[in-house]
Amino acid sequence: MGLLMAGWCASGIVMLWHTWPQPVFDGLTTDDQWVLDTHGREHGFYRFLFPDIHHTQVYVSSLTGDVMQATTRTTRVWAWVGAIPHWLYPALLRKHPSLWQQVVIVLSGTGVFLTVTGLWIGVLRLRRRSPFTPYRGWHCVHHLSGTIFGVLALLWVTTGLLSMSPGGLFHSKPDAVNPLRVTGTVTGAEIRALLSRLDTAAPTGWTGVKSTLLDGHVFLQALQKSGFQRLDETLAPAPLTKEQLVQFLRPAGLLKTAESLTFLTSADAYYFNRPTHKRHFPVWRAQAADGTLIYLDAQSGAVLAMLDQAARQSRWLVYGFHDLDFWPWLRDAPTHWGIALPLLTGVLCVFLSGVIIGIRRLRLMRRSRSKRPG
Structure with missing residues (x-):
């Protein structure tokens, strides 16, 4: 799915390149202090140094082209004063x-x-x-x-x-909070077919595209002038509905009852904004048969959070x-x-x-x- 994200992420990188001073490539890193706990670290991140007044450093995934981290001199200094000593987080130990x-x-x-x-x-x-x-x-x-x-x-x-x-x-429990329970999997052939369809049939008015898996099916979010539109594998409009989610989640044991699926436009006791982590709304909250709470993007169906009993207790x-x-x-x-x-x-x-x-x-x-x- 990284290939589907690459075009979208690359457009964001190009925008940064045009709005910021010309960066300096500083190599590939996996043990940098500022990406030690970042998803995809095992594949490495390309580090770029920007000669701006903030001494910005940007880390780009070597696998997807996504901008995974960006720091400034101020945020790095405050990290050394606060978060790093608080969590004993120097790279020498944390790696x-x-x-x-x-x-x-x-x-x-x-x-x-x-x-x-x-x-x-x-x-x-x-x-x-x-x-x-x-x-x-x-x-x-x-x-x-x-x-x-x-x-x-x-x-x-x-x-x-x-x-x-x-x-x-x-x-x-890794099995309980594994997003694959919701997303399912697709084959390389299905991805190639979708990429080919995008290459030949995608409208010229699109300015970006994101992909989401749900129950083994690929759905796209195409960015147009009017906003995002959800599409299926055939590029036909496929707005997400409660009935679709019930149909996807119930047979897999990811929904206890139809009433266990709730539409949220604001925070509940487990899914809420933190100073360092802003949550996305609106969402669908599903309660699985084993009690796991699953939060899905109300527009795309993307898995945003999963909390089993241990996570709720903590x-x-x-x-x-x-x-x-x-x-x-x-x-x-x-x-x-x-x-x-x-x-x-x-x-x-x-x-x-x-x-x-x-x-x-x-x-x-x-x-x-x-x-x-x-």
Whole structure:
């Protein structure tokens, strides 16, 4: 299907070439810091450097010609300040997925142990009347902030550990969330026939085309002046309807009942916008016989998301607590940051005061050793 995408993607690349300064080809990469978790990494990406004021880097799939990633100097700097240290994501470690996962699990597990013991000690040292702590200075800050915000620190460290699915916990079943359950497969001969038909019969008014598989059939989205139009293998109009989806999904066990297919124009509890991931609407939501939720593009039928029982559980027990996004009003940016920032500031006081106390303790130990007679 990469061939069908190539024409569409190539037009996007040509547009970039005309609007940006002339790029410099910087080779083929699979281990670049900015594409370590990008689909198609095993085939490699062509990296292009743009001499613009933003120092833009663009990564193009060597298989499909699709623009898979684009970064600027600003986004790269912020990544090194935030996401990379947060997830222990330097390329040197992250390009070894199993090792990276074990390192994160061990370190976050250690963090859970230390937070639990710190909370226990902090509660035991509390006084019933003012002053509530026997400590002074940074020890006082650490004791009181840890007592107040320590549970939140424990919650975030624990959910961070659980997000790595230690021991397979909350790990989705590959067969349940495999898009092939919905898309089916086609043969090379069918693809060649479609490409030949596109070459000889496609109207000249098309400016782009995308492909989608559904139940072993190829459908196209042709971009015209009036917008996208969905077509079947014969290039005849084939608008997607609820009846078609029921006919496709029900026999394959991908739809429990006809009433399990719901048309959504806004977010539900599992499919919603995130700051770094914007969801597409409208969609059809289908509930399979095994409980898997399947979200399909309402226009093309493309699979947008699949969540089995493990994924739905982790949404509430892991990411709900970790991201504080249980309800729609909590996902509203002003409300979310208005609640999250004070809590994060309190937890920062716990960790920052602990680091300062630790550094001072190490200095005292070094001084005491230097004063010991040789």
